[in-house]
Amino acid sequence: MASHTASQRYLSTRGGSYDLSFEQVVLKGLASDGGLFIPEEIPVLPSDWASNWQHLSFQDLAYEIFSLYISPSEIPAADLKGIIHRSYSTFRAEDITPTVTLDEKNNIHLLELFHGPTFAFKDVALQFLGNLFEYFLVRRNQDKSGRDREHLTVVGATSGDTGSAAIYGLRGKKDVSVFIMHPLGKVSAVQEAQMTTVMDANVHNLAVDGTFDDCQDFVKALFADPEINKTHRLAAVNSINWARILAQITYYFYSYFNLIRQPSFLPASLVRFVVPTGNFGDILAGYFAKRMGLPAEKLVIATNENDILHRFWQSGKYEKRPVHGKEAEGGIPEDGVKAHEGGVKETLSPAMDILVSSNFERLLWFLSYEVYSTNSDAVSQRRAQAGDHVRQWLNDLKTEGGFRVDQQLLKAAQKDFESYRVSDDETLETIKNTFSSPSSKGYVLDPHSAIGIHAAYRSAKISTPPSTHHIALATAHPAKFSNAVERALPDEKEHFQANVLPEEFKGLEDKPRRVSHVRKADGWEGVRRVVVAEVEAELQAAERAEK
Numbered sequence: 267m268a269s270h271t272a273s274q275r276y277l278s279t280r281g282g283s284y285d286l287s288f289e290q291v292v293l294k295g296l297a298s299d300g301g302l303f304i305p306e307e308i309p310v311l312p313s314d315w316a317s318n319w320q321h322l323s324f325q326d327l328a329y330e331i332f333s334l335y336i337s338p339s340e341i342p343a344a345d346l347k348g349i350i351h352r353s354y355s356t357f358r359a360e361d362i363t364p365t366v367t368l369d370e371k372n373n374i375h376l377l378e379l380f381h382g383p384t385f386a387f388k389d390v391a392l393q394f395l396g397n398l399f400e401y402f403l404v405r406r407n408q409d410k411s412g413r414d415r416e417h418l419t420v421v422g423a424t425s426g427d428t429g430s431a432a433i434y435g436l437r438g439k440k441d442v443s444v445f446i447m448h449p450l451g452k453v454s455a456v457q458e459a460q461m462t463t464v465m466d467a468n469v470h471n472l473a474v475d476g477t478f479d480d481c482q483d484f485v486k487a488l489f490a491d492p493e494i495n496k497t498h499r500l501a502a503v504n505s506i507n508w509a510r511i512l513a514q515i516t517y518y519f520y521s522y523f524n525l526i527r528q529p530s531f532l533p534a535s536l537v538r539f540v541v542p543t544g545n546f547g548d549i550l551a552g553y554f555a556k557r558m559g560l561p562a563e564k565l566v567i568a569t570n571e572n573d574i575l576h577r578f579w580q581s582g583k584y585e586k587r588p589v590h591g592k593e594a595e596g597g598i599p600e601d602g603v604k605a606h607e608g609g610v611k612e613t614l615s616p617a618m619d620i621l622v623s624s625n626f627e628r629l630l631w632f633l634s635y636e637v638y639s640t641n642s643d644a645v646s647q648r649r650a651q652a653g654d655h656v657r658q659w660l661n662d663l664k665t666e667g668g669f670r671v672d673q674q675l676l677k678a679a680q681k682d683f684e685s686y687r688v689s690d691d692e693t694l695e696t697i698k699n700t701f702s703s704p705s706s707k708g709y710v711l712d713p714h715s716a717i718g719i720h721a722a723y724r725s726a727k728i729s730t731p732p733s734t735h736h737i738a739l740a741t742a743h744p745a746k747f748s749n750a751v752e753r754a755l756p757d758e759k760e761h762f763q764a765n766v767l768p769e770e771f772k773g774l775e776d777k778p779r780r781v782s783h784v785r786k787a788d789g790w791e792g793v794r795r796v797v798v799a800e801v802e803a804e805l806q807a808a809e810r811a812e813k
């Protein structure tokens with residue numbers, strides 16, 4: 267059934283690399299010019315997609331979508347199907363990402379993305395990415411032994427969820443070492459335990475003094491470092507890796523098909539997707555779905571108080587949060603929420619405590635291509651111009667802490683997206699109201715999903731016509747963030763223990779752990795030292811085992 271209408275080749279957002287294959291971009295992760303990989307063209311859906319795809323299983327739908335972006339000359343159809351089926355065989359829900367209706371009267375639905383092994387939406391992409399790495403390595407290492415085998419050194423940054431999903435996707439896999447950096451003391455107790463209690467020899471956890479953004483900067487510094495790139499094949503598991511975005515496109519289509527089967531969905535109804543957003547990866551997958559032809563009226567960005575994206579959509583200014591007034595002098599800020607190093611705030615939705623959203627760069631490229639490069643007929647010239655704009659903006663972000671786009675580009679961004687900023691108090695209130703509302707029947711939201719639901723209600727108030735449906739993405743299981751849930755529902759501890767807490771989390775925090783500490787002063791070079799030493803130890807152990 268699969269057919270393609272795009273080149274299935276890839277380029278870098280900063281103009282330095284063109285005409286790369288899917289395998290090249292998945293294994294490289296980040297382009298050598300510091301840019302992110304994007305498809306040269308966004309494929310258009312086959313004309314019969316709506317009728318042919320609407321009853322497909324999640325796995326078969328994933329196959330149809332991935333086939334538009336991956337040439338069968340790179341991964342033959344049967345192999346791609348095999349990778350997809352292995353990736354979703356570990357999910358607890360038969361339909362992988364079910365959609366439930368929370369509020370029939372207001373047409374608010376929740377797309378549950380937390381039925382994978384680590385109870386967060388990251389599993390949808392990271393189980394797939396883990397199996398893709400394995401597939402490419404097995405193919406490359408046929409008939410090779412010892413040091414001749416290609417070995418991947420995966421480096422990732424996490425505010426809690428990517429780390430555990432990557433570790434579960436890669437643990438025990440041959441020819442791969444995985445190094446995950448998390449900000450010390452800034453991930454939830456369950457997230458920390460999920461990552462650090464995995465004892466497979468190829469898994470390495472690094473607790474870094476600093477914030478998630480520091481960890482993300484370390485990852486990018488390692489990718490830019492000629493020394494480690496000479497000796498190690500680095501690979502990325504963060505959403506800088508294109509395969510992460512690709513895998514997340516499936517559930518936008520899947521939940522759309524779920525919705526249109528419901529009697530409340532009328533021929534004139536519209537759909538808005540609401541996405542709790544941090545690094546801009548999840549919502550960017552929605553942008554690809556929309557550009558491919560999925561009839562989504564708007565994509566709604568829901569941020570916590572780290573609101574760089576919300577401020578951009580209001581003003582066209584993309585700048586790291588300026589720290590003002592009392593806060594700048596080390597006091598308590600007016601809104602009571604402390605800013606930490608670099609201005610990131612600690613909120614009740616820690617996985618979204620991100621100052622700079624990596625994937626926004628990908629959207630900037632497409633907006634810039636659409637808005638500015640229309641005066642040249644040559645596609646290659648237009649692509650180069652878009653790359654020049656992106657490079658300049660990202661350079662300003664680095665050197666001046668921000669940049670501003672003009673009204674034309676801002677308008678283009680507002681055409682597809684709308685944004686809301688949700689405070690901690692609103693998050694708690696939403697968890698409480700959802701639990702006690704008769705329509706949602708005791709549903710317990712995690713704080714990130716609550717941010718999406720809060721934004722969905724705000725969007726529902728203003729969207730026309732009234733039959734607009736909102737699908738809010740539920741990005742994590744509430745038991746991963748029990749602190750926030752207990753604050754919102756202090757009288758429901760017993761209910762939580764008995765009905766919400768998964769078996770898998772019971773006793774997890776008491777298991778033995780393995781984690782190294784990286785001091786602030788050690789910087790990314792400190793991380794490099796650990797990576798080099800531990801990969802060498804693993805390779806030596808593999809050689810001993812081979813003898």
Ligand SMILES: Cc1ncc(COP(=O)(O)O)c(C=O)c1O
Nearest residue numbers: 427543544545546547548617741
């Ligand atoms: C639970 C949860 N919700 C939302 C997000 C935000 O997703 P994204 O970074 O893709 O915008 C994250 C992490 O990134 C997360 O872990």
Ligand SMILES: N[C@@H](CCOP(=O)(O)O)C(=O)O
Nearest residue numbers: 424425426427428504505617
């Ligand atoms: N919220 C994330 C942060 C990393 O984002 P990613 O999607 O780019 O991997 C996390 O939980 O680690």
